[in-house]
Amino acid sequence: MRISRAAVTIPIVVRASKEQFAEALDGATFAEVRRQGKYLLFPFQSGAVMVVHPMLTGRFQYCDPAEKRRAKTAFVLALDSGMELRYFDQRLMGKVYLARNEGDLSAVAPRWTEMGPDAMSPQLTEDLFVQRLRRYRGQVKNVLTKEQCVAGIGNAYADEVLWEAGVHPYRKLTELSDAALGGLYRAMRAVMEWAIPIVAGGMEADGLPDDHYRDHLRVHRKGGEPCPRCGSRVSEITAGQRITNFCRKCQAQ
Ligand SMILES: [Zn+2]
Secondary structure, eight states, X not given: OBEEEEEESOGGGBSSOHHHHHHHHTTOBBOOOEEETTEEEEEBTTSOEEEEEOTTTEEEEEEOTTSOOOTTEEEEEEETTXXXXXXXXXXXXXXXXXXXXXXXXXHHXXXXXXXXXXXXXXTOOHHHHHHHHHTOOSBHHHHHTOXXXXXXXXXXXXXXXXXXXXXXXXXXXXXXXXXXXXXXHHHHHHHHHHHHHHHHHHHHHHSSOOTTTTTTOSSTTOTTSBOTTXXXXXXXXXXXXXXXXXXXXXXXX
């Protein structure tokens, strides 16, 4: 797929000038899009790469050019097919970076080189996962959500993974055996494999994600409700602005 015309419509979101954006993307042909942690990578055949960090509210829209543009549309890519790929962000918190090539990403996207492997990466084996977690001390949930350790596990999914594995979120890493960390790895893969089709399917059926896009989660934001496994009440602890939910009975490990 080739871009016939690329235009920035809200400059604050795009960390490149309108001219640089148009110069790099006008006429560019997409290579294979992929995700790393919370970032979406759009490599082009020219070698250039666009990186989108959507944060909470950044969304893509693939539509007919005649469709009315949403108010917070940050860039528009007109495609040779006659369709448009648009990116909008209700809260304008996300960021879009442009690099000449993938080697240049560390220069444009802060902390890129420090990022750990993606949670779903085939390179992330159970052994490597355990090794990476062992580099850190502190509470297991904090480590699991560190992008430098493993990328792509946010606050909500960390709760789900820990519940699946039966591990208490505040347990110190030093108190967990390698076998327990191996269990955490398998829980992480199982949760992601279970959740991704649900979220993707929901978006395909209903369009953009709405307020219910996390309804399928089993413990996160379910404080006071029965644990789906044992029926005890799900605990809820708020620290800073982060909510942690877990089952005291199932997650005794
Ligand atoms: Zn339970």
